[in-house]
Amino acid sequence: MNDLTIREAVNPGRRSFLKASAVAGGGLLIGFHLPLANRAGEAAAAANEFVPNAWIRIDADDTVTLRVASSEMGQGVHTAVPMLLAEELDCEWARIKVEMAPADKAYINPLIGQQLTGGSTTVRAFWTPLRQAGAAGRSLLIRAAAQSWKVNEEECRAGNGVVLHPPSKRRARYGELAAQAARLSIPGEVFLKEPGEFKLIGKPVPRLDTPLKVNGSAVFGMDVKLPGLLVAVVERCPVFGGQLKKFDAAGARAVPGVRQVVAIHSGVAVVADGFWAAQRGREALVVIWDEGGHAKLNSTAIRQRLERALGKKGVTARTEGDATKVLNAAAKRIEAVYEAPYAAHACMEPMNCTAQVKKDSCELWVPTQAQTGAQFVAMQITGLPADKVKVNTTFLGGGFGRRAEQDFVAEAVQLAMAMGAPVKLVWTREDDMRHDYYRPATLNRLSAALDKGGLPLAWRHEIAGPSIMARVFPGSINNGIDNTSVEGAANLPYAIPNLHVSWVMENGVAPVGFWRSVGSSQNAYITECFLDELAAAAGKDPYEYRRALLIKHPRHLGVLELAAQKAGWGTPLPAGRSRGIAVAEAFGSFCAQVAEVSVEQGKLRVERVVCAIDCGMVVNPDTVVAQMESGIVYGLGAALKGEITIKNGRVEQGNFNDYPLLRFDEMPQIEVHIVKSTEHPGGVGEPGTPPIAPAVANAVFAATGKPVRRLPIRV
Numbered sequence: 161m162n163d164l165t166i167r168e169a170v171n172p173g174r175r176s177f178l179k180a181s182a183v184a185g186g187g188l189l190i191g192f193h194l195p196l197a198n199r200a201g202e203a204a205a206a207a208n209e210f211v212p213n214a215w216i217r218i219d220a221d222d223t224v225t226l227r228v229a230s231s232e233m234g235q236g237v238h239t240a241v242p243m244l245l246a247e248e249l250d251c252e253w254a255r256i257k258v259e260m261a262p263a264d265k266a267y268i269n270p271l272i273g274q275q276l277t278g279g280s281t282t283v284r285a286f287w288t289p290l291r292q293a294g295a296a297g298r299s300l301l302i303r304a305a306a307q308s309w310k311v312n313e314e315e316c317r318a319g320n321g322v323v324l325h326p327p328s329k330r331r332a333r334y335g336e337l338a339a340q341a342a343r344l345s346i347p348g349e350v351f352l353k354e355p356g357e358f359k360l361i362g363k364p365v366p367r368l369d370t371p372l373k374v375n376g377s378a379v380f381g382m383d384v385k386l387p388g389l390l391v392a393v394v395e396r397c398p399v400f401g402g403q404l405k406k407f408d409a410a411g412a413r414a415v416p417g418v419r420q421v422v423a424i425h426s427g428v429a430v431v432a433d434g435f436w437a438a439q440r441g442r443e444a445l446v447v448i449w450d451e452g453g454h455a456k457l458n459s460t461a462i463r464q465r466l467e468r469a470l471g472k473k474g475v476t477a478r479t480e481g482d483a484t485k486v487l488n489a490a491a492k493r494i495e496a497v498y499e500a501p502y503a504a505h506a507c508m509e510p511m512n513c514t515a516q517v518k519k520d521s522c523e524l525w526v527p528t529q530a531q532t533g534a535q536f537v538a539m540q541i542t543g544l545p546a547d548k549v550k551v552n553t554t555f556l557g558g559g560f561g562r563r564a565e566q567d568f569v570a571e572a573v574q575l576a577m578a579m580g581a582p583v584k585l586v587w588t589r590e591d592d593m594r595h596d597y598y599r600p601a602t603l604n605r606l607s608a609a610l611d612k613g614g615l616p617l618a619w620r621h622e623i624a625g626p627s628i629m630a631r632v633f634p635g636s637i638n639n640g641i642d643n644t645s646v647e648g649a650a651n652l653p654y655a656i657p658n659l660h661v662s663w664v665m666e667n668g669v670a671p672v673g674f675w676r677s678v679g680s681s682q683n684a685y686i687t688e689c690f691l692d693e694l695a696a697a698a699g700k701d702p703y704e705y706r707r708a709l710l711i712k713h714p715r716h717l718g719v720l721e722l723a724a725q726k727a728g729w730g731t732p733l734p735a736g737r738s739r740g741i742a743v744a745e746a747f748g749s750f751c752a753q754v755a756e757v758s759v760e761q762g763k764l765r766v767e768r769v770v771c772a773i774d775c776g777m778v779v780n781p782d783t784v785v786a787q788m789e790s791g792i793v794y795g796l797g798a799a800l801k802g803e804i805t806i807k808n809g810r811v812e813q814g815n816f817n818d819y820p821l822l823r824f825d826e827m828p829q830i831e832v833h834i835v836k837s838t839e840h841p842g843g844v845g846e847p848g849t850p851p852i853a854p855a856v857a858n859a860v861f862a863a864t865g866k867p868v869r870r871l872p873i874r875v
Contacts, residue, residue, distance in 0.1 A: 210338035212297040212346065214266035215245055215290065222321055222335035224251045226258055229267030230286075231277040231529050232369055233556035233563070234790065235845040236783035239367045240283055241290060243779050247360045248294030248352060251334060252321030258368055263531035263551035274532040278564055278674060280747035280843020283779055287841050288352075295350035297341075304341035305332050355777065355838065364782040369555070380555045381512040381527035386582045389514070390419060392575050393438045393586055396427040396595055399451040399809035400669040404428065411444035421445070424574045426567065431579055435586055454669050454809040462668055462806060463499070466603035469624035474662030475640035477650040481658030483607075486618035490609030494697050496690055498606065499870040500682035502670055502804035503599035504819060506797075509557020510592040513572035516582035517542055522549045522573065527556040529564040537566045541573045560794070561674030565597055590814040597673025598804055600626045600645070602682060606690045609658075614698025615708065618658035621649050621687065626667045628674060640665070644674070648683030648850060651745060653716045654691070654709035670806065676794055677746055677846040681853075684744035685799070685871065688854035692740070693867050702858060703729050703741050715774050716743050718835055719752035722772035726833050727754035736760050737767065740858030744850040748842030749775040750835075753792070755828075755855035759863045764875045766796060766828040766856055771848065773832065776839035784844050788832040791848025797822040799853035803872050 210218040217225040226245045232238040238258050246253060261267045267275045271285040298318050305323040306313040309330055316325050321334045355362075372378035397403065407428050409421035417437025422429045430441035487493060514525040515538070522542045528534045531551045538549045556563055572585040587595075602625030609618040627642040636643075641663060643650075650661045675681060695705035703724050710717040720743045724730075729739065736758050743752040756768040771788045778784055801820045805812045813819040857868035860875055868874075 210297070210301070210334070210341045212300050212341070213293050214261070214264070215293045216249065216297045218251075218297070218334050218338045218341075220335045220338055222252070222255050222333050224249070224256050224321070224334070226256060227261040227267075228258055229261040229269070229275055229531075230282040231527075231531075231553055231556055231559065231563070232260075233277070233527075233529065233559035235787055236367055236780065237277070237282045238369045239365060240779045240783060241286065242368065243360045243365060244283070244286060244290040245294040247358060248291045249297045250318040250320065253360065253365075255321055256368070260553045263535040263546075263549070268532070274530065276530040276532060276564060277559070278529055278561060280749070280845040280847065283841045284748055284843060291352050292350055295352055296347055299347045299350050300341045300344050301334055301337050303344055304337045308332070308337070308340060361779055362777070362781070365780050367783070373555075378555050380509055380557050381514070381525065382509060382557070382586070384514045384525040384554065384584060386514065386516065389582045389584055390431050390433065390579060391435045391438050391584050391586060392429050392431040392572075393435070393442050393588065394424065394427045394429045394571055394591070395442050395445055395447055396591070397449045397451070398594065399449065400454050400457065400671070402449045402451045402454070402809070405448045405450045407448065408446035411446065412441035415441040415444055420579060422575060422578050424571060424578075426571055429571070429575055431575060431583060438586075439588070451809060457669055457809045458807050459805045462601060462670075463603065465668065466601070466624045466666055469664045469666035470603055470605050470622055472664050474622055474624075474664040476660070476662050477641050477646040478652075478659065478661045480656075480660075481618070483618040483620045483658040483660035486658045487607050487609050487620060490618065492610045492697070494608045494610065494694055496606050496693060496867065496869055498604040498686040498689065500599075500602050500685065501802075501871060502601045503675060503798050503802045504593055504596045504804050504813070505558075505560045505562035505675060506802075506816075506819060506821060507558035507560060507562055507592070510589055511562070511568040511587040512585060513569045514582060514584040515569075515572040515576035517573060517576040520544070520548060522576075523552065524550065524569065524572070525552045525554060526569060526572075527554045527559075527563060528569065529556070529559045529561070530566065533564065533566050534569045537569050538573050541570060542577065560676040561678070562597065565673060567595075589816070593814050593819055594811040596804075597671045599675035599681065600628065600672040601668075601670075602645075604686050606686070608690070608694055610694065610698055614694075614700055616654070616656045616694055619652070619654075619656045619660070621652075621661045622664070623649060623662070623683075624664040624666050626670075626672045627665050628672050628678070630665065630667060631672065632674075644678045646679060646683070648680035648744060648746065649687055652687055653713040653745065654706075655711055656709070669809075670804075676791070677849040680744060680746040680846075680850040681795065681798070682871070684742065684746070684850035685853040685857065688742040688744070688851070689857050689861070689868060692854075692858045692861055696861070701730075706741070706743065710743075715750045715839075716745060716752075719743060719750045719772040719774050722833055722835060723752040723754050723770050726772065726831060727756070727768075727770035729754060738859045738863035740855045740860070740862055742851040742854035742858060744847070746843070746847045746850050748840075749773060749844065749847040750842075751788070751847045751851050753851040753855040755852065755859045757856060757859040757863065759860065759875050762875055764800070764860065764873065765826070766800075768829045769831070769852065769855070771830065771832045771851075772835065773844070773847065774835035774837055774839075775842040775844050775847065776837050777841050778834060779841065781834055784834055785832045787844040788848040789830050791846060792830055792852045793822055793827070795849035795852040796828075796856065799856055799871060799873055801872055
């Protein structure tokens with residue numbers, strides 16, 4: 161394949177993905193219909209196994225194996241998904257085993273249209289389908305027992321892995337019924353439990369993956385071992401858009417353990433018997449790059465481009481009333497410019513992928529968020545059909561959107577083809593930091609007009625920045641708007657009669673990608689901090705100011721009031737401390753946070769964070785609490801420290817010494833309070849991130865009197 165074809169394959173979001181999706185397992189799954197192929201069903205019956213659909217297998221020994229289609233990257237889906245299935249199946253929780261589903265159209269996320277984990281969609285997407293899958297299995301087991309006992313199905317009930325017939329006191333274990341149930345036809349419809357009947361859903365359940373991670377048996381991508389496995393590293397051009405000109409591999413080949421030096425689409429790879437031989441070989445390479453036209457690019461020039469973009473007329477994302485007219489006539493007008501820098505994903509496990517390509521097959525072992533994309537890329541590179549490309553998803557050492565990309569998968573497949581042996585591609589921390597798909601850098605101009613009582617009459621928010629969707633899914637740009645760029649801004653919940661939000665696409669050179677909570681991660685900071693500026697200009701308490709403006713949004717108001725109450729808003733604080741508050745809607749959930757900070761001698765410390773979350777019906781409250789804590793820590797690290805800067809076309813940061821993360825001794829006390837709700841489940845993996853930066857920034861504003869208009873926060 162030529163370089164152009166490889167680059168197309170790395171990006172399965174392009175038009176070619178849509179053409180191949182029918183083969184690769186793409187497309188939108190409407191409704192819920194997961195029958196097995198006849199051959200698979202017959203094989204299961206012959207083995208005395210019960211496999212009612214693609215998610216469940218029950219063996220004669222009562223073991224219940226539940227397949228999970230979503231990648232486990234620490235967010236707890238390998239427990240939440242089995243809970244959905246087990247709740248309706250009424251199986252014995254202690255008998256459950258979990259396995260990762262292969263890449264297959266049966267496992268497409270119906271909210272995304274691919275088998276992909278992202279957007280905090282797993283529980284939201286599968287809340288009904290997986291419960292239906294479990295209920296279908298329960299129905300078949302009851303029918304099998306009723307037929308065996310020659311009684312009416314209505315007289316039987318299931319629970320804890322057993323079917324009972326109370327009138328005759330007969331009982332049969334699921335394993336005993338497996339063979340007979342496997343021969344029955346799938347029910348046309350099933351009845352789901354009412355929330356009041358739930359035995360698992362809503363209860364704190366220990367995570368199933370915890371023991372594996374504690375005892376070291378959990379397999380992450382870096383842990384994969386295969387007979388004859390080689391290890392590869394790739395030297396990539398340090399300048400954005402640069403190309404390979406020539407290289408001298410003599411020094412690298414002289415390093416003991418180095419097997420081969422291979423030029424691939426992204427650079428020059430050194431393949432060796434182990435990582436350190438490959439790394440030393442890379443250090444001995446002599447590579448000359450054609451750095452192209454961006455060799456002098458720097459962060460100052462990038463900001464200047466965004467400033468010029470703000471001078472252009474943007475595309476309207478939302479408009480109500482006539483904000484411009486009211487602003488022009490305003491007696492009291494507030495204006496500000498807010499800035500967010502590029503941010504790296506900084507996953508604890510750098511990118512990696514193991515690939516083995518044979519004449520008629522390709523197999524991947526990869527920590528990926530996107531099984532459909534990984535399979536598609538391998539198909540494009542090898543020319544093999546979907547049924548010849550197997551994707552084994554390992555545990556992920558963090559994802560945050562980065563592992564939805566396919567650049568590292570493409571490199572591994574190319575190298576496995578070139579070597580005729582299994583190859584594990586490993587990125588170093590520096591590779592990971594300098595060749596990321598970054599959270600977009602944006603510049604924002606905001607204007608507001610206040611009435612005599614200090615409430616906003618008009619609000620205008622102009623955004624300039626690069627588009628993620630223009631790169632990944634260009635067909636999703638609707639009327640010139642990338643919805644991910646304006647989320648957290650265009651859905652502003654406050655009651656403002658004249659409101660205008662616009663966006664100017666300014667695609668720079670640095671590649672951008674999905675970053676935990678995407679546009680909301682920075683737009684919530686911008687809008688919530690500007691709102692505090694308005695409250696200060698009006699002489700109002702920031703909490704009460706929000707309450708007055710949220711009269712039409714009870715779920716926003718509910719979390720706001722709960723967080724404020726639990727944080728003791730308005731009560732005296734120790735000397736040197738201040739509070740800030742923020743609320744945001746993201747991924748179907750509503751989250752408010754109060755940050756308590758201390759600022760002493762120019763040093764900022766976040767002492768306490770109180771979080772209130774309304775995520776609808778809760779599957780596992782322990783997971784919700786953990787994910788709020790996780791989102792807060794991730795967002796707090798970026799708010800206080802995270803910034804990617806460019807010099808001479810290169811990313812200046814390379815490791816945690818110059819792109820630091822939050823340390824243990826910097827962790828604030830975190831309290832999480834969950835709103836009881838009967839609403840459809842919302843996301844939990846990402847909604848905890850957006851409110852933390854503005855809550856802290858607003859606390860700093862309260863302490864210093866100076867608004868924080870640029871991230872990371874400085875005092």
